[in-house]
């Protein structure tokens with residue numbers, strides 16, 4: 373499938389069927405922690421990147437292929453900023469007509485200053501935007517936004533959306549060591565969030581391969597500090613563990629590449645998924661590496677597998693690193 377992937381285990385949304393409406397790294401931010409590498413170039417253009425009817429057809433097929441109970445949420449998320457697809461509102465409405473499953477949109481929130489985006493997201497059950505900084509200089513440093521999206525505009529958009537939105541608004545703060553985990557940075561974020569009044573604040577850590585090699589997640593002290601300063605609605609969302617369900621896929625390798633492209637996996641997760649789908653693990657890893665359909669990125673001393681076409685500085689490609697060198701890749 374081209375537009376639908378998973379279900380994947382999500383830290384907040386259980387088994388989440390992912391809907392990806394845009395080409396890889398179509399984004400108006402270039403976050404230092406992005407697990408999809410760098411955004412080259414940035415765009416803030418809303419348009420119909422892929423035909424909405426084709427996306428809807430795949431969603432319908434995926435819902436038919438998965439057993440009841442296998443999906444907890446349908447989540448618009450993926451290769452960049454999903455609200456840049458101009459048909460998002462139509463797609464959410466159509467999905468609501470197909471199923472009773474709740475619909476979430478994981479967004480950076482940067483387009484909420486536009487009335488049509490706020491209207492599009494109104495039918496979703498949960499919207500999960502991001503706020504990593506309460507001061508413009510830190511916002512520039514972490515999120516590296518398109519010039520049209522100032523921090524003031526971002527905050528205005530979130531406030532306007534909150535005012536008219538009846539669903540759950542869960543704001544994520546990605547805590548990067550030495551940047552936004554200090555007392556002063558967290559106090560600024562708390563002041564900004566006070567004006568938005570989200571239902572929940574989710575503290576997250578860059579545990580998947582970050583775009584920039586120097587990015588580190590905050591430590592335990594930083595997490596405690598964030599919880600203390602951001603208040604009672606702030607909770608840490610731990611990395612999810614669970615299986616990547618590829619059981620409904622007609623082509624298992626294609627399904628796995630579809631997940632890796634949007635959601636890089638630690639090598640041990642990938643091996644477990646291959647094992648559970650009765651693949652020869654060593655052969656499957658070799659095929660992925662040699663075909664160029666996946667690449668290895670090393671961060672924090674951990675091997676991650678991601679999709680092709682992503683831009684990671686100082687990355688370690690699968691072509692340069694044999695999957696046979698993995699501690700577990702010859703397990704079968």
Ligand code: SF4
Nearest residue numbers: 399401403406452480
């Ligand atoms: S983390 Fe999200 S918002 Fe940031 S650059 Fe990546 S896709 Fe864009």
